[in-house]
Structures are given as structure tokens and as C-alpha cells.
Amino acid sequence: EKDATDEEKQTLEINSGVYIFAVKELKSALTKISTANAQKEEYLTDVIAVLRGEGKKVGAFLVDDHAEVWGINDRAQLSTCAFVMNARICDALMRSGVTIVDPMSTWIDLSAEIDIDVRLEPGTAIKGATKIGASAVIGPRTTLIDCTVASGARCAPAARCPSCRHGPATVAGRRLRRAAPRRSTRCAGRTGRRQ
Secondary structure, three states, X not given: OOOOOHHHHOOOOOOOOOOOOOHHHHHHHHOOOOOOOOOOOOOOOHHHHHHHHOOOOOOOOOOOOHHHHOOOOOHHHHHHHHHHHHHHHHHHHHHOOOEEOOHHHOEEOOOOEEOOOOEEXXXXXXXXXXXXXXXXXXXXXXXXXXXXXXXXXXEOOOOEEEOOEEOOOOXXXXXXXXXXXXXXXXXXOOOOOEO
16 A cells, blocks of 8 residues: 555555466566565466556456455454345255355355255354255264265254265264164164164
């Protein structure tokens, strides 16, 4: 900002710091930028002026949603971006026919696949390559990591299921052991044994 003119300071646009360059032109332009500024530093943004001065094609891409180009400089900003991304994932799923009882407390990885008419109760986390079939009910307070849940299955409250397969009549308890068979199972409390 120290190097900005008064006119530049009035603009409502920001530079997100995301660039796409042709490598050859960028390497050449980098040799032509100087430190003749208030900070005595080389600015990548000066490459734009160099390229324009050489008659090269330069353009800006405007985004409608400023959240698309937020910078992340600390864990608080990372958390804010994660919240926005999760809200978008939940919104898209609800619009496609998934019931999410409390989107504010439900976290879903972009890599998860969730079919229509699934019901996600509050406090649910769907992680990794989890696949949930139609009409399944998950939660509340349930975490599924790289699991396959068949249509109509129910994962009971407070289950934590890493790398599991729930069949259509599955009722999962506190912990389901790894790679459980697809047949109907009911999982014991803390031990993870099938009953």
C-alpha cells in the first residue's frame, strides 16, 4: 500500500495474488523488474506492467464471490474458509435431496458420495471416500471415514466407523470394526465385536 497512488487506493478491486503466466514470458519479465519502490523489493505485480509494455496479452479475471479468493494466513482464516466450503457442500446436498438436520454441526468432505433421501442427524462427520446409499440414516454424533453404507442402513448415535461396510439392515453402535461384512450386523458398544 505504501507504493499505491491515491487513485489506486480508491479502487474497490483487490489483487488475490493468483496468476497464470506463460512460463517463457514470465521468466523474461522477471529479469526486468526493479526494486525502485518504497519497500525496495521486487514485486511480482510489476511483471504485468512489463508484459503490457511489450505488447503481450494481459487480463484480469473478476469473481462474483469474494470468498473464492480469500487469502489464508492463519488458522482462524483457515477455519473460516473451511466453514464456507462445508456450508456449500451441505447446501448442494440438501438441494439434491439429502436431509441434513443441522448443517452447522455436520461436516462433509467433498470426496464423499451421498445418495438421495439420506438423513444426516446433528453432529455427523462424513469423511474421505465414504459412500452412503439412498434412505440411510446417519447419527447423531457419528463419524464415518472411508465407509460404504448401503441403502436403508442406519448408523446409530455416537458411532465412529473407520473403513467399514454397513449392509441394508445394519445398526452400528459405538465402533464398527474395519471391513465388516456387508451382511446385517449389529455392533457391540466399545469392543467393536459383532453380536
